[in-house]
Amino acid sequence: MSEILRVENLKKSYDGFVAVNGVSFGVAKGELKALIGPNGAGKSTCFNMLTGQHRPTEGEVFLDGENITGRKTRDVWRKGVGRTFQITGTYQSMTVIENVQMALMSHHRKLFSMMPRAWKLYRDEAFEFLDTVAMADQADRPCSVLAYGDLKRLELAIALTHRPRLLLMDEPTAGMAPSARIELMQLVADIVKDQGVSVLFTEHDMDVVFAHAHHIMVLNRGELIADGSVTEVRNNPQVQEVYLGG
Numbered sequence: 001m002s003e004i005l006r007v008e009n010l011k012k013s014y015d016g017f018v019a020v021n022g023v024s025f026g027v028a029k030g031e032l033k034a035l036i037g038p039n040g041a042g043k044s045t046c047f048n049m050l051t052g053q054h055r056p057t058e059g060e061v062f063l064d065g066e067n068i069t070g071r072k073t074r075d076v077w078r079k080g081v082g083r084t085f086q087i088t089g090t091y092q093s094m095t096v097i098e099n100v101q102m103a104l105m106s107h108h109r110k111l112f113s114m115m116p117r118a119w120k121l122y123r124d125e126a127f128e129f130l131d132t133v134a135m136a137d138q139a140d141r142p143c144s145v146l147a148y149g150d151l152k153r154l155e156l157a158i159a160l161t162h163r164p165r166l167l168l169m170d171e172p173t174a175g176m177a178p179s180a181r182i183e184l185m186q187l188v189a190d191i192v193k194d195q196g197v198s199v200l201f202t203e204h205d206m207d208v209v210f211a212h213a214h215h216i217m218v219l220n221r222g223e224l225i226a227d228g229s230v231t232e233v234r235n236n237p238q239v240q241e242v243y244l245g246g
């Protein structure tokens with residue numbers, strides 16, 4: 001299977017403190033891969049270097065073979081690297097489908113001055129994305145009344161409007177009940193399978209990781225100590241020692 005993402009010797013230091021130390025890995029096309037590790041291991045720092053938020057101190061990032069190291073966030077986004085994000089206060093006053101329509105306008109690079117026409121233009125398309133995350137029945141509800149898990153699914157729909165080739169999800173299930181976590185990641189797994197998009201996610205809940213990830217990487221103090229199948233990682237003595245607590 002060919003790779004959508006390749007990372008070579010990625011390093012990030014902050015005033016001498018090394019947060020990520022020479023990390024190399026790949027993400028295959030159509031893969032759902034987990035990046036796990038204790039708090040402070042460097043997971044978010046890695047993500048920030050992949051999406052252009054932070055410039056790596058050293059190392060290189062390739063997207064489908066193209067070197068995108070140090071590119072700006074917007075550039076990386078346009079090249080097809082998506083990231084789930086929290087919905088802001090502004091969007092709370094809008095309905096579910098309006099949020100998706102706004103995202104579609106941005107994707108199609110339409111100006112907000114076109115809004116009245118665009119609303120009509122993108123409503124059908126927006127419904128398709130809501131269907132994908134099983135939220136079509138909530139299209140006209142204001143976001144302010146949504147349950148937390150539904151907001152998370154809406155975030156996912158919004159991220160998908162940009163047709164990412166690679167979607168990065170940093171702790172997508174944080175703050176959710178265990179059963180809701182499994183459900184959300186089941187939905188992500190279905191999208192990976194149906195649409196061929198690749199997903200790299202971080203997650204603290206091992207049940208979620210073991211249930212859904214195709215491959216798992218383990219980061220500890222800025223270093224990658226394992227990268228393999230669920231079985232390989234579970235049985236890795238170093239992982240058991242530093243991460244799973246023996």
Ligand code: ADP
Pocket residue numbers: 014017019037038039040041042043044045046
């Ligand atoms: P994780 O997401 O795995 O919990 P982070 O990537 O957030 O870990 O952080 C890794 C380490 O880098 C932590 O020790 C954190 O304090 C440090 N760090 C992260 N961002 C900065 C920053 N902007 N300046 C200084 N240190 C940082």
Ligand code: MG
Pocket residue numbers: 043044045170
């Ligand atoms: Mg983090």
